[in-house]
Structure formats: C-alpha cells, structure tokens
Amino acid sequence: FASRDGPKPLAGRHALVTSGPTHEPIDPVRYIANRSSGKQGHAVAAALADLGARVTLVSGPVTLPDPAGVRVVKVETARQMLDACAAALPADIFVAAAAVADWRVAAEAGQKLKKDGSGPPTLVMAENPDILASLSIPGPQRPGLVVGFAAETNDVLAYARAKLARKGCDWIVANDVSPATGTFGGDRNSVHLIRLHGDPQSWPDLPKAEVGRRLAAAIADHFASGKS
Numbered sequence: 001f002a003s004r005d006g007p008k009p010l011a012g013r014h015a016l017v018t019s020g021p022t023h024e025p026i027d028p029v030r031y032i033a034n035r036s037s038g039k040q041g042h043a044v045a046a047a048l049a050d051l052g053a054r055v056t057l058v059s060g061p062v063t064l065p066d067p068a069g070v071r072v073v074k075v076e077t078a079r080q081m082l083d084a085c086a087a088a089l090p091a092d093i094f095v096a097a098a099a100v101a102d103w104r105v106a107a108e109a110g111q112k113l114k115k116d117g118s119g120p121p122t123l124v125m126a127e128n129p130d131i132l133a134s135l136s137i138p139g140p141q142r143p144g145l146v147v148g149f150a151a152e153t154n155d156v157l158a159y160a161r162a163k164l165a166r167k168g169c170d171w172i173v174a175n176d177v178s179p180a181t182g183t184f185g186g187d188r189n190s191v192h193l194i195r196l197h198g199d200p201q202s203w204p205d206l207p208k209a210e211v212g213r214r215l216a217a218a219i220a221d222h223f224a225s226g227k228s
C-alpha cells in the first residue's frame, strides 16, 4: 500500500464499517445467508485506516484476513451485527457494506431438524432489523456521514436513489451485481457513488481495493470541505 505512509486526512475520526454476510440459524447445523465475500467492505475498512481513521469493522462470517490496523468485531447474525454497531458508537463515519440477511427463521430449532418422513419443514420467517436505517435516524448518536451500499441488477441508479431516500443515509454506493459483472466473490466491482447532494460518479470495473480507496478519498474530501 503506497498510501500507508501518505497523508492522514481522517486522523482523529472514528469509522464504523460493516462487511460480509450474516448467517441466520435454522437449527444447529443449518443457516440462511446472503452471497457476500466481504472483500469490498474489508477493502473500505483498510482504505479508511490508511487515511488515518480509527476503524471498527463489524464483520459477518468471511474467510478473509483481518485488515491491518483495524479493530474487527466478528458476528454471525443481523441482530448481533446491529448490537455490535450500536456498541461501537459514537462514530463520525458509518459505511454499511454488509449483505445483511433480510429475514431470519422466527424460532431457531434447538436441535437438528430431521427427515422424519413427514415432509419438508415449513420455515416461519421474521424480518431482521435494518442496521443502516437504524443508524441513519437523526439524533446525537447519528454518524456525521452515513454510506450505504445497494446491490442491484437492473435500473441500478433509480433503485439506488430510492434506497438512499428510504434508508435516510447520505450516500449510496450502487453496486451492479448483474451476473455478467462477476462481482460476487470476484476481485472487481462496478459501482456508482450517489450522494444526497451532488452529481453521481461512476466507477466502472475497478479492483475492489481501488473502489475502497476512492470511497475513502471521497469521504476524506467530504470532511475536508467542512461538511462534517
């Protein structure tokens, strides 16, 4: 990393980042999960740390190494991720890059579900808390800059703008996850940065590490311009 010894415009700032999937248990051996490697969220955390931020990375189950110089809190479920984020506040910056499972099984079975001849089980689902929307609620604990991700497959910009408004965040990184882009699990990403104020920026087909660096640089610019 060339920037490791470079300028530290985010020194003194605390950045909270979520990354990876969540796992929602069905029983002791099975779970529901989203498709996410954590590569993009971890890259954002690493890039924010390179710019001098104190970084707390709340990560679901991933196979990646912990980024250097970052405090990593490991969780499994969406509810644990929300609790870990709430415990890490206050923060100046919140970046929600995790692929949080929208639903969980309402009542996790205490024992392994068995094929007992009566047919497949019916799973009753409950909605998980929305971590991004929760941390976007105005108040003294709200991070000064809240950035969400939106994985979309068609009409990427329109869906992302709607999501920005619905979640109450400041920026959305709209991620084109159409199968042709090979985003999931891959090392590259095609994104648009959409801000409440300002024109969208398109960053097509970049290494995820570079997307992380550009996002961290945009965040540093935001604070440098006194909009904190």
Ligand code: CTP
Residues within 6 Å of the ligand: 018, 078, 096, 097, 098, 099, 100, 101, 102, 128, 129, 130, 131, 132, 133, 147, 148, 149, 150, 151, 163
């Ligand atoms: N997110 C979150 N908590 C959730 C769901 C999503 O923090 N329970 C965050 C993600 O980390 C991401 C953003 O919200 O930054 C958008 O996630 P996405 O799944 O695209 O949005 P949803 O509101 O869940 O809408 P959809 O129906 O498209 O899945």
Ligand code: CA
Residues within 6 Å of the ligand: 100, 101, 102
């Ligand atoms: Ca979702």
